[in-house]
Amino acid sequence: MLRPVTRLNLPEQQVLQDAGRLSPQRRPGPARVEDTVGTAQLTAVPEPKYWQLRTVLLRAIDTEFSTGQVIPNERELAARFNVARATLRQALDQLELEGRLVRRRGIGTLVAAPRVGVQVSRQEEGWPGGSREQAWQTVGFAVAAAGEQLAKALGVPVGEQVHTVRRLRVEQGKTVATEALHVPDSALAMLPEIRLSGAAGSGAGPEDEGRALLRRMERLTVDGESRSVELGVAEADEALLLQRPPGTPVLVVTTQYASAGRLAAVAVSTYRADTCRLTFGETGLVEVTPVPADFRTAS
Amino acid sequence: MLRPVTRLNLPEQQVLQDAGRLSPQRRPGPARVEDTVGTAQLTAVPEPKYWQLRTVLLRAIDTEFSTGQVIPNERELAARFNVARATLRQALDQLELEGRLVRRRGIGTLVAAPRVGVQVSRQEEGWPGGSREQAWQTVGFAVAAAGEQLAKALGVPVGEQVHTVRRLRVEQGKTVATEALHVPDSALAMLPEIRLSGAAGSGAGPEDEGRALLRRMERLTVDGESRSVELGVAEADEALLLQRPPGTPVLVVTTQYASAGRLAAVAVSTYRADTCRLTFGETGLVEVTPVPADFRTAS
DNA sequence: CAGTGGTCTAGACCACAGT
DNA sequence: CTGTGGTCTAGACCACTGC
Numbered sequence: 001m002l003r004p005v006t007r008l009n010l011p012e013q014q015v016l017q018d019a020g021r022l023s024p025q026r027r028p029g030p031a032r033v034e035d036t037v038g039t040a041q042l043t044a045v046p047e048p049k050y051w052q053l054r055t056v057l058l059r060a061i062d063t064e065f066s067t068g069q070v071i072p073n074e075r076e077l078a079a080r081f082n083v084a085r086a087t088l089r090q091a092l093d094q095l096e097l098e099g100r101l102v103r104r105r106g107i108g109t110l111v112a113a114p115r116v117g118v119q120v121s122r123q124e125e126g127w128p129g130g131s132r133e134q135a136w137q138t139v140g141f142a143v144a145a146a147g148e149q150l151a152k153a154l155g156v157p158v159g160e161q162v163h164t165v166r167r168l169r170v171e172q173g174k175t176v177a178t179e180a181l182h183v184p185d186s187a188l189a190m191l192p193e194i195r196l197s198g199a200a201g202s203g204a205g206p207e208d209e210g211r212a213l214l215r216r217m218e219r220l221t222v223d224g225e226s227r228s229v230e231l232g233v234a235e236a237d238e239a240l241l242l243q244r245p246p247g248t249p250v251l252v253v254t255t256q257y258a259s260a261g262r263l264a265a266v267a268v269s270t271y272r273a274d275t276c277r278l279t280f281g282e283t284g285l286v287e288v289t290p291v292p293a294d295f296r297t298a299s
Numbered sequence: 300m301l302r303p304v305t306r307l308n309l310p311e312q313q314v315l316q317d318a319g320r321l322s323p324q325r326r327p328g329p330a331r332v333e334d335t336v337g338t339a340q341l342t343a344v345p346e347p348k349y350w351q352l353r354t355v356l357l358r359a360i361d362t363e364f365s366t367g368q369v370i371p372n373e374r375e376l377a378a379r380f381n382v383a384r385a386t387l388r389q390a391l392d393q394l395e396l397e398g399r400l401v402r403r404r405g406i407g408t409l410v411a412a413p414r415v416g417v418q419v420s421r422q423e424e425g426w427p428g429g430s431r432e433q434a435w436q437t438v439g440f441a442v443a444a445a446g447e448q449l450a451k452a453l454g455v456p457v458g459e460q461v462h463t464v465r466r467l468r469v470e471q472g473k474t475v476a477t478e479a480l481h482v483p484d485s486a487l488a489m490l491p492e493i494r495l496s497g498a499a500g501s502g503a504g505p506e507d508e509g510r511a512l513l514r515r516m517e518r519l520t521v522d523g524e525s526r527s528v529e530l531g532v533a534e535a536d537e538a539l540l541l542q543r544p545p546g547t548p549v550l551v552v553t554t555q556y557a558s559a560g561r562l563a564a565v566a567v568s569t570y571r572a573d574t575c576r577l578t579f580g581e582t583g584l585v586e587v588t589p590v591p592a593d594f595r596t597a598s
Numbered sequence: 599c600a601g602t603g604g605t606c607t608a609g610a611c612c613a614c615a616g617t
Numbered sequence: 618c619t620g621t622g623g624t625c626t627a628g629a630c631c632a633c634t635g636c
Contacts, residue, residue: 075621385624
């Protein structure tokens with residue numbers, strides 16, 4: 001019953017917005033032959049159902065819904081389009097990956113807000129120079145011997161002490177990124193110690209140690225930085241910090257800071273891919289126009 | 300049978316590499332009670348099966364396989380781990396998203412090569428200055444009136460003529476990106492016409508027109524560019540150019556070029572997220588160390 | 599032809615939010 | 618409690634590759 005991948009039969013307008021419960025032109029019951037054969041075109045439609053569904057749903061949420069609205073639940077949608085729930089979910093997965101939908105367990109599926117543009121640059125990181133410290137929030141600090149991979153990335157021998165600061169980036173009240181800033185001991189050698197002025201009495205927490213390190217590094221003269229961006233997934237601890245389930249797609253930004261012709265620090269930042277658009281403004285000459293999402297398809 | 304999400308029972312070493320067909324310590328047949336209950340910890344393992352599987356498989360391909368090797372097929376793996384194929388596929392989906400696996404229909408699942416670092420900058424784009432033209436290959440050209448979104452992105456009135464060049468980026472013999480470079484008519488007004496020297500006799504194709512436009516734009520003095528990077532999926536035509544199925548995750552790079560304090564062009568490049576690591580080398584001071592993938596988890 | 603990954607189905611139960 | 622999305626199962630057929 002209804003096996004070959006063919007065209008979906010859909011109403012033309014008002015696909016989702018209370019257009020009657022269940023499919024208006026189709027009653028529950030055994031599928032009929034016309035469902036699959038229809039007019040005559042079988043080979044001309046190699047597109048899988050879930051992709052057609054995604055396109056239909058995308059148009060629907062663009063025209064019939066607005067940000068924050070909940071769309072009909074999965075079982076309802078699956079019934080309306082005469083597909084299995086798993087197939088419908090495949091379409092929703094795509095739209096969630098594109099940042100167009102947000103799914104909340106126990107609540108429903110919502111139309112996502114447009115991605116927020118987050119500026120990625122040394123100035124915005126609150127280090128060094130610390131002009132906009134509020135963008136990043138220090139949440140942890142640790143010193144440990146460099147493992148194999150970390151040592152290689154920093155260009156130091158295995159076993160050297162490495163200071164690591166954990167920070168969170170909060171934008172518009174939401175945590176959008178987490179970062180691990182690694183600084184080898186040798187890069188700190190020529191920097192003066194910094195003692196925290198206040199609050200050192202009742203025992204400084206790891207956050208204070210982290211802030212002290214950042215203060216110290218403001219003395220560093222950074223004469224170069226190179227970045228790379230790639231797609232990754234959030235593992236357990238990162239997922240927790242980002243308030244997302246494990247496996248959530250993230251944009252991993254790796255930044256290498258050079259000082260005196262030498263690698264002084266490496267920062268690995270993971271941004272939530274669903275809610276973030278990374279912006280790199282080398283110059284302030286052009287204002288960043290909010291990206292028109294999918295106008296790249298316009299030939 | 301075996302419903303609650305608990306710990307998977309797995310052999311400790313040599314998980315995949317011909318460790319005997321089917322699960323060595325378990326025969327086919329009805330699942331026993333000890334499968335799910337085991338020692339005593341139920342609440343302590345909230346991780347879904349597919350995520351545990353992903354972790355196990357990740358370790359396996361890191362230790363037991365090398366780049367290009369095929370891992371056991373899905374039905375075999377599903378049987379070996381006593382899970383449904385759909386669940387096993389969820390784990391493989393994750394690893395494919397991370398760029399660790401490549402799946403080829405009719406062939407099998409292969410261990411992916413490390414991502415290639417692609418340099419993203421004006422110099423490398425072959426425009427303007429055209430120092431390394433070979434990175435991008437012009438494949439199409441068109442002139443059309445600007446639609447609403449495109450006009451907004453370019454800062455020109457709707458309906459203005461916009462020249463669009465389609466280019467492909469080929470790295471190590473593989474197509475890794477496609478780009479649409481949009482230039483409004485008004486930005487070309489002050490530039491001299493360029494006539495192609497050779498091959499203009501037998502009718503110039505759209506590629507030649509595209510190359511002519513790029514030549515013309517070399518005259519442009521670019522005094523600023525700003526970029527943004529976000530996650531997207533390849534639609535039908537892009538997917539075709541990238542030799543991937545629709546829905547493939549891509550990194551969308553939007554670049555705005557300013558000239559004389561004005562937006563002169565917008566380029567939208569989509570890079571295959573599975574095979575690319577974008578690098579932004581503002582200065583050549585630091586060599587980009589190949590990214591150690593997941594050392595960001597190291598506290 | 600046999601073997602692979604890709605798609606789809608129908609049904610079940612779980613975890614969580616709000617009542 | 619009900620309703621939502623999240624996970625998992627067992628099975629089927631399709632599309633593609635290579636022999």
